[in-house]
Amino acid sequence: MTADSGLDGFVLTRMAAAKINLALHVVGQRADGHHLLESLVTFADAGDRIGISPDTDDRFTVSGPFAEDVPLSGDNLVLRARDLLRRHQTEHGAEAPPVHIHLEKNLPVASGIGGGSADAAATLQGLMALWKADPGADERLAMALKLGADVPMCLDGRPLISSGIGETLAALKTFPAFPMLLVNPRRAVSTPVIFRTLVNKTNSPMPSLDDARTTLEWLNAMQAMRNDLEPPARALEPSIAAVSAALSDTGPRLVRMSGSGATCFALYATDAERDAAAVRLSQRHPGWYVLACHSAAGGTNDSQG
Numbered sequence: 001m002t003a004d005s006g007l008d009g010f011v012l013t014r015m016a017a018a019k020i021n022l023a024l025h026v027v028g029q030r031a032d033g034h035h036l037l038e039s040l041v042t043f044a045d046a047g048d049r050i051g052i053s054p055d056t057d058d059r060f061t062v063s064g065p066f067a068e069d070v071p072l073s074g075d076n077l078v079l080r081a082r083d084l085l086r087r088h089q090t091e092h093g094a095e096a097p098p099v100h101i102h103l104e105k106n107l108p109v110a111s112g113i114g115g116g117s118a119d120a121a122a123t124l125q126g127l128m129a130l131w132k133a134d135p136g137a138d139e140r141l142a143m144a145l146k147l148g149a150d151v152p153m154c155l156d157g158r159p160l161i162s163s164g165i166g167e168t169l170a171a172l173k174t175f176p177a178f179p180m181l182l183v184n185p186r187r188a189v190s191t192p193v194i195f196r197t198l199v200n201k202t203n204s205p206m207p208s209l210d211d212a213r214t215t216l217e218w219l220n221a222m223q224a225m226r227n228d229l230e231p232p233a234r235a236l237e238p239s240i241a242a243v244s245a246a247l248s249d250t251g252p253r254l255v256r257m258s259g260s261g262a263t264c265f266a267l268y269a270t271d272a273e274r275d276a277a278a279v280r281l282s283q284r285h286p287g288w289y290v291l292a293c294h295s296a297a298g299g300t301n302d303s304q305g
């Protein structure tokens with residue numbers, strides 16, 4: 001299983017929670033090629049884990065079930081986040097001493113649940129704490145966007161609606177937590193390839209969610225939404241249809257693909273129903289990645305800073 005011991009003794013550890021696009025509408029494309037999206041997003045209470053400690057030299061180590069799928073070089077989003085924050089510190093005459101960062105890679109890579117973005121966000125947060133760095137809200141957002149469109153939402157970590165190219169975030173005042181299953185057929189899907197094969201780039205926006213309060217109202221609202229990346233992803237990766245159908249067979253309240261796939265999620269009424277579904281799917285499809293978890297509840301009155 002997971003090499004948990006990889007994080008023993010680190011000065012600071014953080015969870016890099018899986019991001020779930022409960023709905024994702026592609027509503028336009030900017031002249032520079034960036035897609036304009038509207039997405040209802042929540043986070044799982046599970047994900048990768050990051051450990052950080054001061055060291056005499058910079059070091060980066062990786063463990064976990066998907067360790068071999070991530071680059072160990074400067075391309076890793078963990079290292080890009082470290083280097084970006086260090087540059088900011090240096091430019092402001094502040095300290096950014098060497099660190100050992102360990103990544104426990106528990107989430108499948110290129111799977112639509114934002115593992116790399118979550119790792120980058122957790123690294124930024126961890127190093128901001130360790131280096132006592134306070135770039136301010138605008139600079140923090142700029143740094144996050146430089147690392148990826150999903151990094152700002154991962155920095156926030158609460159159920160929210162994102163729009164634009166990922167820079168506009170509105171936290172949800174009420175949002176229910178759901179027993180949730182994440183299932184991935186262990187087939188990597190490239191986000192840029194899915195966007196390239198997307199034909200209609202000006203789909204209808206998400207409906208207003210202002211009136212949704214109860215769990216039932218949220219479920220009804222989510223049923224009326226969609227993931228515009230699901231049709232091109234299914235065309236490219238046929239196993240997504242199999243995952244979605246298998247999840248639908250387990251009696252969930254909602255099934256949909258997250259991000260650009262191939263991970264699909266299902267929301268359940270109870271933990272017991274979710275757990276029974278997890279056992280059934282793992283037995284029938286031993287090659288699939290199956291994660292039983294909960295989605296985060298909303299409920300703060302803050303808006304994103």
Ligand code: ATP
Pocket residue numbers: 069070071075076077078108109110111112113114115116117119120150189191259260261
């Ligand atoms: P999204 O849902 O935001 O589209 P994803 O889950 O589809 O993301 P990631 O797992 O974040 O995709 O990986 C996308 C690419 O980023 C991969 O090709 C991978 O090589 C690269 N990458 C760099 N650093 C990491 C990291 N720490 N974890 C995962 N992938 C990383």
